[in-house]
Amino acid sequence: MPIMKIAQVSPLFERVPPKAYGGTERVISYLTEELVRQGHEVTLFASGDSITAARLVAPLAQSMRPDQKSQGWLAYHTIQMDQVMALADSFDVIHFHTDYLHFALAKALRLPHLTTVHGRLDLPELAPLYRHFREMPLVSISDSQRTPQPQANWLETVYHGLPPELYSFQPDNGNYFAFIGRISPEKRVDRAIDIALECDMRLYIAAKIDPADEAYFNEQIKPRLKEPLIEYIGEIGEREKRELLGHANALLFPIDWPEPFGLVMIESFACGTPVIAYRHGSIPEIMEHGVTGFVVSSQEEAIRAARDIGALDRKRCREVFERRFTAAHMAEHYLAAYQRVARERAAPAEGRPSRYVIQ
Amino acid sequence: MPIMKIAQVSPLFERVPPKAYGGTERVISYLTEELVRQGHEVTLFASGDSITAARLVAPLAQSMRPDQKSQGWLAYHTIQMDQVMALADSFDVIHFHTDYLHFALAKALRLPHLTTVHGRLDLPELAPLYRHFREMPLVSISDSQRTPQPQANWLETVYHGLPPELYSFQPDNGNYFAFIGRISPEKRVDRAIDIALECDMRLYIAAKIDPADEAYFNEQIKPRLKEPLIEYIGEIGEREKRELLGHANALLFPIDWPEPFGLVMIESFACGTPVIAYRHGSIPEIMEHGVTGFVVSSQEEAIRAARDIGALDRKRCREVFERRFTAAHMAEHYLAAYQRVARERAAPAEGRPSRYVIQ
Numbered sequence: 001m002p003i004m005k006i007a008q009v010s011p012l013f014e015r016v017p018p019k020a021y022g023g024t025e026r027v028i029s030y031l032t033e034e035l036v037r038q039g040h041e042v043t044l045f046a047s048g049d050s051i052t053a054a055r056l057v058a059p060l061a062q063s064m065r066p067d068q069k070s071q072g073w074l075a076y077h078t079i080q081m082d083q084v085m086a087l088a089d090s091f092d093v094i095h096f097h098t099d100y101l102h103f104a105l106a107k108a109l110r111l112p113h114l115t116t117v118h119g120r121l122d123l124p125e126l127a128p129l130y131r132h133f134r135e136m137p138l139v140s141i142s143d144s145q146r147t148p149q150p151q152a153n154w155l156e157t158v159y160h161g162l163p164p165e166l167y168s169f170q171p172d173n174g175n176y177f178a179f180i181g182r183i184s185p186e187k188r189v190d191r192a193i194d195i196a197l198e199c200d201m202r203l204y205i206a207a208k209i210d211p212a213d214e215a216y217f218n219e220q221i222k223p224r225l226k227e228p229l230i231e232y233i234g235e236i237g238e239r240e241k242r243e244l245l246g247h248a249n250a251l252l253f254p255i256d257w258p259e260p261f262g263l264v265m266i267e268s269f270a271c272g273t274p275v276i277a278y279r280h281g282s283i284p285e286i287m288e289h290g291v292t293g294f295v296v297s298s299q300e301e302a303i304r305a306a307r308d309i310g311a312l313d314r315k316r317c318r319e320v321f322e323r324r325f326t327a328a329h330m331a332e333h334y335l336a337a338y339q340r341v342a343r344e345r346a347a348p349a350e351g352r353p354s355r356y357v358i359q
Numbered sequence: 360m361p362i363m364k365i366a367q368v369s370p371l372f373e374r375v376p377p378k379a380y381g382g383t384e385r386v387i388s389y390l391t392e393e394l395v396r397q398g399h400e401v402t403l404f405a406s407g408d409s410i411t412a413a414r415l416v417a418p419l420a421q422s423m424r425p426d427q428k429s430q431g432w433l434a435y436h437t438i439q440m441d442q443v444m445a446l447a448d449s450f451d452v453i454h455f456h457t458d459y460l461h462f463a464l465a466k467a468l469r470l471p472h473l474t475t476v477h478g479r480l481d482l483p484e485l486a487p488l489y490r491h492f493r494e495m496p497l498v499s500i501s502d503s504q505r506t507p508q509p510q511a512n513w514l515e516t517v518y519h520g521l522p523p524e525l526y527s528f529q530p531d532n533g534n535y536f537a538f539i540g541r542i543s544p545e546k547r548v549d550r551a552i553d554i555a556l557e558c559d560m561r562l563y564i565a566a567k568i569d570p571a572d573e574a575y576f577n578e579q580i581k582p583r584l585k586e587p588l589i590e591y592i593g594e595i596g597e598r599e600k601r602e603l604l605g606h607a608n609a610l611l612f613p614i615d616w617p618e619p620f621g622l623v624m625i626e627s628f629a630c631g632t633p634v635i636a637y638r639h640g641s642i643p644e645i646m647e648h649g650v651t652g653f654v655v656s657s658q659e660e661a662i663r664a665a666r667d668i669g670a671l672d673r674k675r676c677r678e679v680f681e682r683r684f685t686a687a688h689m690a691e692h693y694l695a696a697y698q699r700v701a702r703e704r705a706a707p708a709e710g711r712p713s714r715y716v717i718q
Binding site: 060074081100 | 419433440444466484485487
């Protein structure tokens with residue numbers, strides 16, 4: 001594999017990697033550090049408090065999340081786009097993680113680029129957007145994520161990956177289930193509570209509550225936390241997460257929405273902890289039913305799966321992680337896509353029209 | 360004056376011209392129609408419900424204000440920018456009214472362009488933005504507007520202008536004062552009420568109340584509307600505004616913030632109605648003290664001015680409007696700026712570096 005000159009363009013909402021929550025910036029960090037480790041020349045466009053072995057170019061000193069009230073996010077992203085343009089000629093490929101902020105620019109300048117779409121694609125304004133920019137080269141984080149915009153120019157699906165040492169394999173379990181993430185109606189912690197109670201198992205709930213979900217939490221979930229088997233432990237850091245996830249008999253992931261990926265599932269596999277997940281969005285792609293856990297469609301199935309979970313081999317969960325979901329695996333797939341983009345640029349298609357003539 | 364090929368790029372929040380409130384889109388409409396009237400080839404990039412004699416290019420059918428909850432505004436503006444790019448080579452000049460959305464794009468493509476800044480410039484994120492993009496050619500709507508960003512590349516100040524037939528001269532007055540605009544702390548309708556009461560004059564208040572200002576209205580202003588001389592008539596349309604403004608003895612404009620222009624002042628001049636305005640922002644530039652009204656710095660001065668207002672000649676207000684604030688006058692100044700931009704593009708400065716080399 002020849003050395004490539006690669007730009008990674010991150011949102012500015014969290015530093016890379018983020019201090020706490022922030023799936024997109026975490027994945028950008030894992031990918032960036034792995035590419036550097038492999039010897040590629042990587043420039044990371046991100047907030048100035050980011051921590052990276054790549055060259056860092058920052059339009060502002062601190063990431064913006066602490067200052068959520070600021071309407072200024074677009075101003076800083078506009079500066080960032082200009083910083084990318086100023087160096088654009090020095091890259092073989094520019095990898096954007098910034099939604100569609102760069103679409104008009106990347107198209108007009110015919111940059112060698114691709115965009116990983118990190119979020120959901122079913123918002124109403126995205127249909128006309130992706131129709132208009134149908135030639136933008138996109139990477140999905142699961143095949144399922146593409147469903148609302150099938151006509152877009154999907155290059156590839158590249159699954160997220162983690163550094164293999166981040167979560168270590170835990171052979172033993174502590175006789176409890178875990179629920180990790182957010183408390184919100186589509187995450188269905190209520191189902192997780194029911195599953196644990198039916199199996200007479202302890203459930204630890206490690207989850208943050210967004211302001212928008214406080215009423216839901218207070219009305220629907222809080223009354224159920226009185227059960228002696230159910231323990232709500234709030235938002236936790238990386239270290240506690242490794243502990244909690246590593247010793248769980250299973251991660252319960254009873255979602256009720258089209259999850260585009262589900263990073264916590266592969267964190268669980270890395271520990272050797274199997275997952276019980278509802279069949280939505282990316283789940284059938286990420287899970288190996290009967291190996292890394294069980295994919296279910298009803299509470300009846302979920303409870304049966306939870307009772308049978310001890311029959312699964314935790315070592316095989318880790319093996320699946322190592323085979324499919326490491327940062328090296330992710331980087332390998334991205335590098336193949338980068339080379340395709342760079343090749344197409346070097347040898348443009350016969351008669352391809354130059355849409356914009358630049359003075 | 361040779362025929363020019365001109366693009367006008369409007370925000371998509373209101374149609375051009377707007378149905379009700381929307382100063383930016385109104386001015387864009389006046390400028391566009393005047394340029395067409397003079398024989399220029401004008402393309403207007405705006406929402407599809409806009410009404411214009413120019414060629415209209417629209418990224419969406421309806422302007423977005425009715426659907427304020429939509430987070431999709433950036434998606435439609437991104438499509439719009441690409442529509443501008445697709446036609447960019449056919450214009451002598453591209454006139455942006457879209458804040459800074461196009462900055463990275465216009466700079467990277469070295470488009471022949473300029474940007475009218477319609478809003479205030481003292482927001483915290485704008486200092487790094489304008490510092491970074493210090494070469495962007497900008498037009499201010501008053502000299503005063505530039506104060507927070509003096510280092511930017513200000514080409515020109517071009518005052519707003521109106522079609523001369525929009526407001527007709529009204530020689531007689533109806534023995535009342537008018538206050539027109541919004542009820543908000545910085546507009547100081549409380550001062551207008553005090554001035555009217557001191558002069559024993561009727562005051563008509565035609566103003567909308569934004570949701571953010573409802574508490575202020577209820578607590579500070581509503582109790583004062585019980586005075587028999589004070590009449591609050593809510594938000595009014597163009598026709599009622601012409602009536603109300605045309606027959607007022609004076610428009611009271613006792614603002615307490617750095618107003619970048621103040622469109623209602625020149626509407627008032629067009630009717631022959633003088634203005635009593637506090638010395639802030641653009642006021643000393645727009646007003647001719649002792650001719651189109653009085654510029655004041657205290658309530659004492661304002662009350663004296665209100666008592667003396669009959670001494671001013673309404674005909675001279677209209678004359679000042681016709682000399683300085685017509686759409687034709689505005690178009691003449693913009694055309695001079697357009698020609699400068701187009702000339703600079705045709706003959707680039709010796710040795711000017713091409714910052715971005717485009718494949």
